[in-house]
Amino acid sequence: MRRRSRSTGMMERYTSDGGLTLTSMMDILTTLLFFVLKSYVSGGEVTVPPPGVTLPRSTVNADMHTSVVVAIDHDGIMMDGERVATVEEAIATDELMIAPLAKRLAVARALMDNLAERKGEKHTVTRLATIQGDAGIEFRVLQKVMYTLDRNGFPDIALAVLKKA
Amino acid sequence: MRRRKQRKELVNTDLKLMPLMNIIIALIPMLLLSAVFLEVKVIETSLPRDADASAAAVAAEPATPPLDLAVHVRGDVYVIEGHGVAPLLVPRRSASAPDSAATQLLSQALRAIAASHPGTSEVRIVAESRTRYQEVIALMDVARGAGLVNAALEGAGDAAPSDVAPAAAEGM
Numbered sequence: 001m002r003r004r005s006r007s008t009g010m011m012e013r014y015t016s017d018g019g020l021t022l023t024s025m026m027d028i029l030t031t032l033l034f035f036v037l038k039s040y041v042s043g044g045e046v047t048v049p050p051p052g053v054t055l056p057r058s059t060v061n062a063d064m065h066t067s068v069v070v071a072i073d074h075d076g077i078m079m080d081g082e083r084v085a086t087v088e089e090a091i092a093t094d095e096l097m098i099a100p101l102a103k104r105l106a107v108a109r110a111l112m113d114n115l116a117e118r119k120g121e122k123h124t125v126t127r128l129a130t131i132q133g134d135a136g137i138e139f140r141v142l143q144k145v146m147y148t149l150d151r152n153g154f155p156d157i158a159l160a161v162l163k164k165a
Numbered sequence: 166m167r168r169r170k171q172r173k174e175l176v177n178t179d180l181k182l183m184p185l186m187n188i189i190i191a192l193i194p195m196l197l198l199s200a201v202f203l204e205v206k207v208i209e210t211s212l213p214r215d216a217d218a219s220a221a222a223v224a225a226e227p228a229t230p231p232l233d234l235a236v237h238v239r240g241d242v243y244v245i246e247g248h249g250v251a252p253l254l255v256p257r258r259s260a261s262a263p264d265s266a267a268t269q270l271l272s273q274a275l276r277a278i279a280a281s282h283p284g285t286s287e288v289r290i291v292a293e294s295r296t297r298y299q300e301v302i303a304l305m306d307v308a309r310g311a312g313l314v315n316a317a318l319e320g321a322g323d324a325a326p327s328d329v330a331p332a333a334a335e336g337m
Contacts, residue, residue, distance in 0.1 A: 022182040022183070022186055023180075023182070025186070026182055026185070026186065026189075029186070029189045029190070029193065030189070032193055033189055033192060033193060033196075036193060036196040036197060036200060037196070047205050048205075049205070055205065056298055056299040056302040056303075057299070057302075058206065058208060058302050058303075058305070058306050059306045059309070059310070060206050060207070060208045060306070060309065061206060062206055062207050062208070062209060063206065063207070064205055064206065064207045065207075130207060133298050134298065135297070135298055135299040135302075136297055136298065136299070137297070137298045138294060138295050138296070138297065138298075139292040139293065139294055139295070139296040139297070139298065139301060139318075139320065140294035140295070140320065142298055142301070142318070143292075143294070143318070143320040146212060146318065147212065150211075150212050155211065155212075156209070156211070157209070157210055157211060157212075158207035158208065158209050158210070159207060159208045159210055159302065160205055160206075160207055161205070161206055161207065161208060161302055162203055162204065162205060162206070163204040163205075163206045
């Protein structure tokens, strides 16, 4: 009788109401959530190359800054996600300046100057441009884009690359 | 009767985690789908400055002529040149990026030059018009590894491979 009462007590102690024990799973999911959220904020400026652009690989370790982005794929030259000229147009002439890109850069520069003026920034605004070029493009296209950027008020140029593992 | 009433007032203190679980389970796939796992980095570069500005700088410091180190990409060779440096030819076998042997030779040569000219951090990468972008980036990596962190890009036009004159007058 005494033994029975002890076993009955143990049964009562371990009997649950049928609900799932989710605490350990919650721990895992919470850790995963923090990990994913951290991967968003650890890299500073986050950018995704446009579809069709495979960035070259490099060992460099400098982070990207907010800037005007010019992307070059095998067919065209894009600025801020919008196609402004084709590669054929760019290489058709001997001139280093790409006129449609220059026009877009002038607009962007005017906007940046206007914004700086409204903010009351008296010092010269640093104009940085980032080139997201496909690894397979020819240097002459890159050369013309860089020249156009330099001559249109964007002398600081950054070349976007993928970090080598 | 009193004892029965006390039993009924017992409250279940377990946390109700299911709503939170539902949120987290929806949130994690959404974040994973929109996450960027490729690390995009940047190489800061510039165009070579005007020859007039360089000449003015040279006039201001007449002690020694600048090294003006350049790595030229030619047909089947890389040529390392500079003032006071004997031109060095490194075979170029691949048109997409320097192979490991070429990388090693270029790296050794640039390290030696950088060591013999302390304070030098500038190099020009003079590429041909059809040189692939990946090859230019690979050369910049080699130069950076040798301590030449300020690499400027320059176009060589369509000069003949035997022509060893630097192409600084191309406009870039």
